[in-house]
Amino acid sequence: MIEQSRSGVRSTETSALKSRLASVSGKERLEVLNKLAGAYEGLSARDRIAFAEEAIDLSERFHDQKSKAEAYNHLGIAYNNIGSNEKSMDWFLKALKIMGQIDNKNGIASSLVNLGQANFYLDNFGKALEYFQKALQVREKTNNEEGISQSLILLGNAEAKMAKYDRALDYYSKALVIKEQLNDKQSISQIYCNLGNIYLEIGEEEKALQYHLKALQIDRTLDNKWEIALTCYDIAKHYLQNKQPDKAYPYIVESLEISEDLENKGLVRDNCHYLSVYYEQRKDYRKALKCQRDYSELTKSMFSEELSEKVAEMQTKYETEKLEDLVAERTGELRQKIDTLRRTERALRDSEERLDLAVIGAGLGLWDWNIATDEVIYSDQWCRMLGYSTEEIEPKLSSFKNLWHPDDEHKVMQILSAHLGGTTPIYEDEFRMRTKSGEWRWIQSRGKVFERDNAGRPLRMVGLQRDITEHKKAEETLREAFGRLQRTLNGTIEALTKMVATRDPYTSSHQRRVADLACAIAKAMGFPEDQIKGIRVAGIIHDIGKISTPMDILSKPARLSKIEFELVKAHPQTAYDIIKTIEFPWPVADIVLQHHERINGTGYPNGLRGDEMLPEARILAVADVVEAMTSYRPYRPALGIDQALEEISKNKGILYDSEVVEICLELFRKGQFEFSD
Numbered sequence: 001m002i003e004q005s006r007s008g009v010r011s012t013e014t015s016a017l018k019s020r021l022a023s024v025s026g027k028e029r030l031e032v033l034n035k036l037a038g039a040y041e042g043l044s045a046r047d048r049i050a051f052a053e054e055a056i057d058l059s060e061r062f063h064d065q066k067s068k069a070e071a072y073n074h075l076g077i078a079y080n081n082i083g084s085n086e087k088s089m090d091w092f093l094k095a096l097k098i099m100g101q102i103d104n105k106n107g108i109a110s111s112l113v114n115l116g117q118a119n120f121y122l123d124n125f126g127k128a129l130e131y132f133q134k135a136l137q138v139r140e141k142t143n144n145e146e147g148i149s150q151s152l153i154l155l156g157n158a159e160a161k162m163a164k165y166d167r168a169l170d171y172y173s174k175a176l177v178i179k180e181q182l183n184d185k186q187s188i189s190q191i192y193c194n195l196g197n198i199y200l201e202i203g204e205e206e207k208a209l210q211y212h213l214k215a216l217q218i219d220r221t222l223d224n225k226w227e228i229a230l231t232c233y234d235i236a237k238h239y240l241q242n243k244q245p246d247k248a249y250p251y252i253v254e255s256l257e258i259s260e261d262l263e264n265k266g267l268v269r270d271n272c273h274y275l276s277v278y279y280e281q282r283k284d285y286r287k288a289l290k291c292q293r294d295y296s297e298l299t300k301s302m303f304s305e306e307l308s309e310k311v312a313e314m315q316t317k318y319e320t321e322k323l324e325d326l327v328a329e330r331t332g333e334l335r336q337k338i339d340t341l342r343r344t345e346r347a348l349r350d351s352e353e354r355l356d357l358a359v360i361g362a363g364l365g366l367w368d369w370n371i372a373t374d375e376v377i378y379s380d381q382w383c384r385m386l387g388y389s390t391e392e393i394e395p396k397l398s399s400f401k402n403l404w405h406p407d408d409e410h411k412v413m414q415i416l417s418a419h420l421g422g423t424t425p426i427y428e429d430e431f432r433m434r435t436k437s438g439e440w441r442w443i444q445s446r447g448k449v450f451e452r453d454n455a456g457r458p459l460r461m462v463g464l465q466r467d468i469t470e471h472k473k474a475e476e477t478l479r480e481a482f483g484r485l486q487r488t489l490n491g492t493i494e495a496l497t498k499m500v501a502t503r504d505p506y507t508s509s510h511q512r513r514v515a516d517l518a519c520a521i522a523k524a525m526g527f528p529e530d531q532i533k534g535i536r537v538a539g540i541i542h543d544i545g546k547i548s549t550p551m552d553i554l555s556k557p558a559r560l561s562k563i564e565f566e567l568v569k570a571h572p573q574t575a576y577d578i579i580k581t582i583e584f585p586w587p588v589a590d591i592v593l594q595h596h597e598r599i600n601g602t603g604y605p606n607g608l609r610g611d612e613m614l615p616e617a618r619i620l621a622v623a624d625v626v627e628a629m630t631s632y633r634p635y636r637p638a639l640g641i642d643q644a645l646e647e648i649s650k651n652k653g654i655l656y657d658s659e660v661v662e663i664c665l666e667l668f669r670k671g672q673f674e675f676s677d
Contacts, residue, residue, distance in 0.1 A: 014042030030058045030067050037074035040226075044263055045081040048074060060526065069098035069107055073114055080118060083265050089118040109138040109147055116154060120161070121266075123425055129158040149178035149187065156194060163422065163456070165198050172198070186227065189218035193231050200238060209238050229258035229267060236274050245281040252278060269298035367447070369397065369461045371420075376400060385443075385467050387436035405432035405440060420449065420458050427463065442472045510627060513675050515539025517664070518623040520673045522616070524663045534586025535616050542592045542620060545575030572596050573605050587614060595620040598655040618657040622648055622664050625656070630675065641668060 014036070021032045036043065037052035052075040059068035076091030092114040099107030116131030132154040139147035156171035172191050179187040196211030212235045219227040232255035239248035252274045259267035276291035365382025369375075374397050383390050386403065393399050404412060408431035419427035427447045432440045447463020518539045522532045549568055560568065576593040594617035597603035599610055603621075613621075629644035645665055652661040667673040 014039050027062060027064070030055060030062065030064065033058065034067060034070050034074065037071060037078070040077065040081075045078045046263075048078040052078060065098050065102050066104060066107065069095040069102075069104070069111070072098070073107075073110060076114055076118070080121065081262075081264060085118050085121045089115065092118055105138055105142050106144070106147070109135045109142075109144070109151075112138065113150065113154060116158070120154075120158060123161075123423075125158050125161045125423070129155065129162075132158060145178055145182060146184070149175045149182070149184075152178070153187070153191060153194065160194070160198060160201070163201075165202055168198055169195070185218050186222055186224055189215040189222070189224070189227055189231070192218070193227070193234060197234060200234075200241075205238060205242065209235070212238065225258050226262060226264075229255045229262070229264075232258075233267065233271065233274070240274060240277050240281070243281060245278045248274070249278055265298060269295055272298060364464045364466050367400070367463055367465070369447075369463075371449075371458050371461060374398075382465065385465075386433060386441070392436070403433045405434070408432055419447075420461075422456065427461070430468065441467055442469045444468045510631060511540050511543055513631070514542065514620065514623045514627045516676065517627060517673065518616075518619050520667055521619050521623060521660060521663050524667060524672075525619075525659070527615075531586070531616070534584070534588060535591070535619060537584065537586065538588045538591035538595075538616060539620060539623065541579065541588075542575065542595050542624070543571060544578055544592070545571030545573065548574045569596070569604050587616070590614055591616045591620060593617075595624055597621065599657060600654055602655070613657075619660050622656050622660045626664065627675065 017032055017036050017039070021029065021036065024032060033051050033055035037048050037055055039048060043051075052071045055071035056068055056075070059065075059071060072091045072095035076088040076095065078088075079085075079091065080088040092111055096108065096111035096115065099111050112131045112135035116128040116135065119125075119131065120128040132151055136148065136151035136155065139151055152171045152175035156168040156175065159165075159171060160168035172194055176188065176191045176195075179191060192211045192215035196208040196215065198208075199205070199211065200208035212231055216228065216231040216235065219231055232251040236248040236251040236255065239245070239251070252271055256268065256271035256275070259271060272291050272295040276288045276295060279285070279288035279291060365385045366377075366379035367382055368377040375395050376397050376399065377395060378390065378393050378399070380390055383393050401409070412429055412431050415424075415429045416427055418424045425448075427449075428445070430442060430444050433443050435441055443465050445463055445465035447461055449458040449461045451460040452458050515536050516539075519532050519536050522535050527535070546568075549571055572593050572595060576589050579592065580589040582588070591614055593605070594608060594613050597606065597608040597613050597617065598621070599613075599618075601607045601609040625648060626641075626644045629639045629647060630641050631638055645668060648656050648661045649665060652658050
């Protein structure tokens, strides 16, 4: 079925928005950026990604969560358009999380729809159905007629993909009633197209063509390029199925040109396939083969037996065409014809031998399953992989099942059943099999049903498998090595912390509390979890350099002299020198070195300014000052949190990073953070 079209900025509005963008700033610029990011018809996916990323940056600056979530959704749609479906799903999940936090019902529904679409394009139709149903429930609560109808269409698409055509027709019919009341021509066209596809699937071809032509008429009136491309594709399909290639051709060409302009690789690929069918029906096998190879290159399906068979079929027809030309040129020369046939036969035999060598060289075992009779042909390599000869393996599926590990059998059967039932495009799994010697080996197996009966029941399935035991062992070794490395790193940090605690309890407690506050600030600023781990390590050891400072200076109950203060100021450099050779996965040494630098360049030891400081160091600097002022020191009593917050607020943008200060103030004012004892 066709995918759900999305409303957005029309191509005619794009130029005006770009001109406006050059002259606006602040919140108005954020609004224009999000509109451009949603210009699905007027801009390429790459351009929309750039506008969405700028909108995200600006929304973070203004702390505008709704605009940020909208930009996430636009970014997800753009990545979906260029085929990065997994990446798009990550952005949609982020958008859903924010919309849920701010309780934006329309935003929640839109994010659920987008998540459903992402799963739909990955052929996870059951999961897509769940998201679309959740979106429908949200929109029914808000009485959003437009949203309700959109959700009904999407539910119809998912049901159709799972061959539940009666349910799909019911959803489409309900959606059509609402769209006609709203006079939404674009959506009416889409529903017509979907209805046409359903009737094509159930064999009512004339009815299907009528709906597709009605849809195309509306699409041309609206100048909706994407829907025109999809509808032309569906009409071409009808004519090709009815062996009317000349009628199909103009629709294929139009759909291909539009899909190339819109950079939609999926539709470009599918139109290449239809061009191949067109040339095949016209018996122009040379061009048919070229188009089928273009389709194969775009699909990049390693184990697609159906595709390989189609390319082989085109290759055979192409070779046959060349042979017939030769025979026509040399009529009567029987001997030369026989010689040519012999050469062709020898070439085919050599080709088969090369294929066998390639499969063996790659360590692949072939299996060919006749599902109707339950007979399976196992290649020599398949048997040798498990230490058997072909004579020792009975050609039945039970031979396969008897060698599975008992703990893996249920999972294997679930995945296999899903593919046999048409839920997944290919069968792919990893499991353990017992060798003749009794050893368990890890096997990766991939296959595809390439023959079904008229009722859709699978008849034949072919696949390949390879031994990945060594790969699994290497993965386990890598995990163990990483664990040892992590434990070593943790031990190093703990040793450094204890070294400070032994010499100066004040410094040890201070470091821990600074680390806690710095991590809270970083988390509120949206830093990724791994970067926050680095901030914690830097915070826990940031004053390690004080081990070189005399104890009588550290515990002096009076104001330090100039010389004494200069000794104290050396501790960041000392800390850097101590830890610079430790291979942390974060720039810990540089963060520690910079934690006493200041935005205006008055800090030490190097007088860095602004962005010359690492973001982590700017956070640590604020956390260090706040904790120090709120804690007791030998030379003064604790000054209290209010005085500490007044200090960073007064010097925001002068000594301390403005954004870090604002986040820190917000954490304390809202009671979201307090120092532990």
